[in-house]
Amino acid sequence: MNIKAFRANWVTELIILICLCILAWIAFFQNLGSIGLVDQTEAMFVEAARQMVIRGDWVTPYWNDVTRFDKPPLSYWFMGIFMKIFGINEFAARLPSAIIALSVVFLVFYTLRRFGILHQEQLPSNSWIWAGIGAVMLIFNPIWIAWARTAVSDMFLAGSISFCLLSFFWGYAQPIQSQWRWYVSFYIFLALGILSKGPVAIVLPGIIIVSFLIYVGQWRKTLKQMRLKWGFLIVSVIAIPWFVAVTTANGWDYINTFFGYHNIERYTSVVNRHAGPWYYYFPVLIISLAPWSSYLPLSLYRLKFWQRRYWMGQTRESQLGLFAFFWLAMIFGFFTISATKLPSYILPAIPAAVIIMALLWKDAWTEKSLGSDHKWAFIFSTLFYLIFLSALSVASLFVPQFVDNNPLTPELSQNVQASGLALNSCIVWGIASVVSLFLIFFPRLWRWLWVSGMIGFCCFILFFTLPLMEIFDVHSQLPLRKISQTIVSIRQPQENLLMVGFKRPSVVFYAQTPVKFFYGAEDYLKDLETRKQEKEKFYLIAETKRIKNLELDQEYVKSVQKNRTYQLFELDLRNF
Numbered sequence: 001m002n003i004k005a006f007r008a009n010w011v012t013e014l015i016i017l018i019c020l021c022i023l024a025w026i027a028f029f030q031n032l033g034s035i036g037l038v039d040q041t042e043a044m045f046v047e048a049a050r051q052m053v054i055r056g057d058w059v060t061p062y063w064n065d066v067t068r069f070d071k072p073p074l075s076y077w078f079m080g081i082f083m084k085i086f087g088i089n090e091f092a093a094r095l096p097s098a099i100i101a102l103s104v105v106f107l108v109f110y111t112l113r114r115f116g117i118l119h120q121e122q123l124p125s126n127s128w129i130w131a132g133i134g135a136v137m138l139i140f141n142p143i144w145i146a147w148a149r150t151a152v153s154d155m156f157l158a159g160s161i162s163f164c165l166l167s168f169f170w171g172y173a174q175p176i177q178s179q180w181r182w183y184v185s186f187y188i189f190l191a192l193g194i195l196s197k198g199p200v201a202i203v204l205p206g207i208i209i210v211s212f213l214i215y216v217g218q219w220r221k222t223l224k225q226m227r228l229k230w231g232f233l234i235v236s237v238i239a240i241p242w243f244v245a246v247t248t249a250n251g252w253d254y255i256n257t258f259f260g261y262h263n264i265e266r267y268t269s270v271v272n273r274h275a276g277p278w279y280y281y282f283p284v285l286i287i288s289l290a291p292w293s294s295y296l297p298l299s300l301y302r303l304k305f306w307q308r309r310y311w312m313g314q315t316r317e318s319q320l321g322l323f324a325f326f327w328l329a330m331i332f333g334f335f336t337i338s339a340t341k342l343p344s345y346i347l348p349a350i351p352a353a354v355i356i357m358a359l360l361w362k363d364a365w366t367e368k369s370l371g372s373d374h375k376w377a378f379i380f381s382t383l384f385y386l387i388f389l390s391a392l393s394v395a396s397l398f399v400p401q402f403v404d405n406n407p408l409t410p411e412l413s414q415n416v417q418a419s420g421l422a423l424n425s426c427i428v429w430g431i432a433s434v435v436s437l438f439l440i441f442f443p444r445l446w447r448w449l450w451v452s453g454m455i456g457f458c459c460f461i462l463f464f465t466l467p468l469m470e471i472f473d474v475h476s477q478l479p480l481r482k483i484s485q486t487i488v489s490i491r492q493p494q495e496n497l498l499m500v501g502f503k504r505p506s507v508v509f510y511a512q513t514p515v516k517f518f519y520g521a522e523d524y525l526k527d528l529e530t531r532k533q534e535k536e537k538f539y540l541i542a543e544t545k546r547i548k549n550l551e552l553d554q555e556y557v558k559s560v561q562k563n564r565t566y567q568l569f570e571l572d573l574r575n576f
Contacts, residue, residue, distance in 0.1 A: 155347070160201060396425035
């Protein structure tokens, strides 16, 4: 490569990276801490991290004054560290998830740049372009955006598995002298995955890698190159100490709760009513990859993963597409079998699906290897892409009706309607549809079809999603935050806080005190009799509509604060 060509490629790379950073900022970081914690799961994770900071106990997670053994500590540790840097707030808690999401985007980008080929060929100089297309698909992926902006452990697991598997492939596809450093990276991220969510971080990569290696006939040679004994040592040194420490501190209580309930029972039986039919993840995957999912069937067919002889004859660096297929298929199948089903379970498979679709767009960009039949299939997929964009435009008009089913936020639908956000979304996706339709009529411009989705998502986030989140926050979470702030200013350390109605874990974080939750008035009234005998002073948060069932006697009850949904009372039983 001459100097002029090198400079041109370097400039192209820099421009693409800058563009990806801007797009990622919009998707992952824009207004990251502007809304309050969302009940229930996020608030529990963040409070557990806050407890680690204020207690100084980085071994045993606590929430609401009790141990929380749902997940290993990696997410708590990172949130806690960022809280020490940026303060105890929503931004600090969510920032680790956003950084992980961005890191995976860049690793996928460079993996496609280096290995984004389906056939044995030299790396083209313009591979930055379709690698960028893959990165854009991952940045503007609905489920990837959602969990990048949420302070829970799901992105930690997805990031760990993604780094783990891509590190493996980089090692697998490298010359022997360069393999070990990538396999070390593989083992490090395998250990971090274990510290993110436990045994599933070993099971999933293990199934994927072993299945792939057996299929391509490379398992004996590759496992030897991976130096499994050294790998076991690396994983053990990183992951085992915390499990030993937490078991030593808490004994069988931890083992039964984490390994028994949150791993074995979640997989073999339905937990927390999160059931689903066998086809549960088919619509989840389609929606999660929207609008790019219209190209997934053709992308999978293009791989011809059933032609084993063909793939066994390919060089290792040409097998990225097949590896991504096993990555997607094994995770999809694993959680399809699981009794407990949640949309977030499919999150670790999203980078694999993006890689597979990016390989199709590489051929569409270079106009090579598609063939006449595949070109018609590409056109058919593009029509579904257009239908998807149009459907998003029409569905946007019904957003106010979608949110009009929460009794705690009766004015939410009206405010969403009055905001004009539904119309904004309709216009954004409508314009994206029109642009796509225009590009369809010019075959040489088909390669730019992905741009309509990218611009549509940018505008959708800026002019619909972020403002809608703020409206949700004002109506759903802000009333509780204001009451919690009042509690912080007036409550004495010995005075307890009770809440009757739905469980709202965010109160524990914002009120900075444990909360005793009662789902019904009967349980509260039984507890009240005990408190009368002990002549206690405490505070009570109740839903306005439930107050009449609580038998609040004016002799000892004082209303402290009231809003449209909740009311705060002070109950002084000391002289009762």
